[in-house]
Amino acid sequence: MTTLLNIIVVEDHDDLRASIVETLRAIGHQVVGVDCAEEVVEIAQTMHVDLMLIDLNLPGEDGISLARRIRQSQPGIGIVMLTARGKVSEKLQGYDNGADIYLTKPTTMEELSAAIQALSRRLRPATQATSALQLNLHKLTLAGQQSEVSLSAQEASVLAALARAPGQRLENWQLIALLGKMDVSKAGLEMQIARLRKKLIQANVDDQPIKAIRQFGYQLSVEIQVV
Template identity: 60%
Template sequence: MDTLLNIVVVEDHDALREVTVEALSNMGHNAVGANCAEALNDEVGAFPIDLMVIDLNLPGEDGISLARRLRAAQPGIGIIMVTARNQINEKLSGYESGADLYLTKPTSVEELGAAVQALARRMKRHEQAQPDFLLNLGALFLQGPQDGVSLSAHEAAMLSVLARAPGHRLESWQLIELSGKAEADFSKSTLEVQIVRLRKKLMQAGAVNQPIKAVRGQGYQLCIKVTVA
């Protein structure tokens, strides 16, 4: 196997979820399961996710809504939707929500494994195609594909912890702690101003789109590859 991934299987059918997690684990992947979208935080926690296998018919938040939310929060994540719905409009809805692949049940573990590996290779090529950014913490300097920019000590610290965090994602209170102040003495609007300034410097260095995205109700995620030296 050429690519091993951290995979979360969201499936409310207990036996099917267990079989899928076991099959992916036997293929060498690090796989865990959750029975619904609402259980993700409890079951997964800080587990860094590379790829999600999502059933469409979930209790509570359905697979379409979950895929859309995940795609907005983590643009680089892989999403495979597995469902018994096979109508063309349902497939289109799945792809429009952010799914990379749409497999109809019944799906063999061999087909799912092949789909996971094909998507992993595509994700790896995309990652390798992205320009790298080098953060020199000692010099407080970020070198990007277009330019180099100087950072403040706090900007460098924020970028460093985001680059090293699981999934390149941190909650607001964790970023606020970097300021050395209590959350009560440091407004989230102040944090947003700091993120905006850092985002502008990343784009000056060569980042495209939004290099740091807000995760609604939680915090922020770094969407580019930054190497910390």
């Protein structure tokens, strides 16, 4: 079973970056692609990042410097280096500066996906084994340790989107689009979220499992495994 992550891809080759982002999104990961290190800071301020995929030959700050800086500020983050630098000394430098995995170009999307999945078991080891809640998109159920709650297709879609979103939060317009009701009012959205909160609480979640963010939207405050 795939552990879904929030990933930033730092790659200045446009076609390769687009291919990597598309591949990882197809698996289910939340992925943002940027072409230089300078864009990482802004993105990281708006989303929780589990893993960064870094090319070393970047314009401006290079990948080695970026990885070293990220590793120092976020010791628990995953770092995969993907580069044309294939000498042993270059690989050692990569590992010395924060890489968990060092892949040399060209590599296949299958190998890259497998490497990320292997690393994900360290990044989120408890999510699959001990997650308090499990959302089954096929059965439309939300199961806690001692109870199971039925969901509508819309409720399951909204909950899955919140669980997978960066920082587990979505804007109001995104939630309205998921509900398929573009004419719904703010009060109508609040009513839908209130119903979903009740079902989360029925599944043995503490109060306020979905929090309102003023002038933005809503944030899920519990871990949910989506299957």
